[in-house]
Amino acid sequence: EPEVTQTPSHQVTQMGQEVILRCVPISNHLYFYWYRQILGQKVEFLVSFYNNEISEKSEIFDDQFSVERPDGSNFTLKIRSTKLEDSAMYFCASSDPGGRGYTFGSGTRLTVV
Amino acid sequence: AQSVTQLDSQVPVFEEAPVELRCNYSSSVSVYLFWYVQYPNQGLQLLLKYLSGSTLVKGINGFEAEFNKSQTSFHLRKPSVHISDTAEYFCAVSKISGGYNKLIFGAGTRLAVHP
Numbered sequence: 717e718p719e720v721t722q723t724p725s726h727q728v729t730q731m732g733q734e735v736i737l738r739c740v741p742i743s744n745h746l747y748f749y750w751y752r753q754i755l756g757q758k759v760e761f762l763v764s765f766y767n768n769e770i771s772e773k774s775e776i777f778d779d780q781f782s783v784e785r786p787d788g789s790n791f792t793l794k795i796r797s798t799k800l801e802d803s804a805m806y807f808c809a810s811s812d813p814g815g816r817g818y819t820f821g822s823g824t825r826l827t828v829v
Numbered sequence: 830a831q832s833v834t835q836l837d838s839q840v841p842v843f844e845e846a847p848v849e850l851r852c853n854y855s856s857s858v859s860v861y862l863f864w865y866v867q868y869p870n871q872g873l874q875l876l877l878k879y880l881s882g883s884t885l886v887k888g889i890n891g892f893e894a895e896f897n898k899s900q901t902s903f904h905l906r907k908p909s910v911h912i913s914d915t916a917e918y919f920c921a922v923s924k925i926s927g928g929y930n931k932l933i934f935g936a937g938t939r940l941a942v943h944p
Binding site: 761764771811819821822 | 870919928933
């Protein structure tokens with residue numbers, strides 16, 4: 717079964733540093749998403765991306781966040797200057813049109829120290 | 830906008846007993862409904878989803894859920910649980926559209942299965 721692949725699985729970074737989280741969505745999916753889960757809390761929507769532009773972003777997705785599809789396969793989330801409160805599990809997901817086939821990656825655990 | 834309420838934050842149950850995890854949603858438009866399971870330190874695994882058709886949906890690991898439109902509920906059930914079912918369970922909803930669909934998650938229910 718097709719998978720969404722995320723790298724790295726774990727990342728530790730110092731406060732103020734930039735991080736890039738990477739995702740390879742399912743190849744025939746057109747819609748891409750990032751979600752965040754702070755430890756012990758619910759999963760929260762960050763941003764959706766279609767046709768090389770953001771479709772919707774949440775209030776969490778402020779100016780320190782950006783997303784990009786640099787080539788035909790990768791989808792990245794960049795956090796420009798990390799804060800302690802950015803420590804969380806970040807999930808990438810992709811879906812086919814209409815959202816009937818919605819698949820999550822296994823996540824990247826980001827720890828900001 | 831959509832919202833999801835999972836009525837129980839924790840559900841303790843003995844092995845081989847039945848279990849029901851409750852989920853209610855709010856939406857002014859038609860929705861898709863999902864249940865995901867998250868084992869400790871792991872990602873989100875889809876248990877089952879309701880898109881259309883029969884209101885009783887069967888998923889993996891012996892779980893099933895029933896969509897009740899009048900009560901705006903999508904409760905998850907399993908007739909006999911195992912120790913290995915111990916995990917966090919999330920209910921999620923998305924509006925039906927031809928485009929992107931963000932998922933709105935509930936706060937989760939921690940299922941603890943005891944021997």
